[in-house]
Amino acid sequence: MCEKVFFRASSFTLRHTPRYVPRELGILLVASGTLLFSFFVYAAIISKLLPYSGYAVLDAIRDDxxxxxxxxxxxxxxxxxxxxxxxxxxxxxxx
CATH class of the missing domain: 1.20.5 (Single alpha-helices involved in coiled-coils or other helix-helix interfaces)
Known part of the structure; x- marks a missing residue:
């Protein structure tokens, strides 16, 4: 009797837990984090060291x-x- 109750409780918890996390979601999160970090490093540090480029967006980032x-x-x-x-x-x- 106790084994059946334990089996039901364990099957209930296993049934409602996610089975896997898609690998593509992890790759997307790592790629977006890397992209945002590299943009921030460019906007905060690298753009101040470079001369004016002639592009309006890059020059606006440099002047900010x-x-x-x-x-x-x-x-x-x-x-x-x-x-x-x-x-x-x-x-x-x-x-």
């Missing part, structure tokens, strides 16, 4: 100073957010 200042300014924000998270977890734990 938002992204090269965004990364250093996120460090203090991350520190504050981590501290607030730690503080809230302490309040939740000891409440």
């Amino acid at each position: 100073w938002y992204y090269c200042l965004l990364v250093p300014l996120t460090v203090p924000v991350i520190i504050v957010v981590v501290y607030c998270h730690w503080f809230n977890m302490k309040l939740f734990k000891h409440a």
Whole structure:
């Protein structure tokens, strides 16, 4: 009797779990992450070192100073957010 109940519970959990994750989804995520990272590195660092190209989009990226200042300014924000998270977890734990 116990074996049947255990078998039913295990078959129930196996039936509702995903069987596989498509490989194409993983490849798509890695490719899009690599593409976005390389665009960010170009916009933040490489474009500032290159001369004007004559293309409007590339010159606009070169003249923009938002992204090269965004990364250093996120460090203090991350520190504050981590501290607030730690503080809230302490309040939740000891409440």
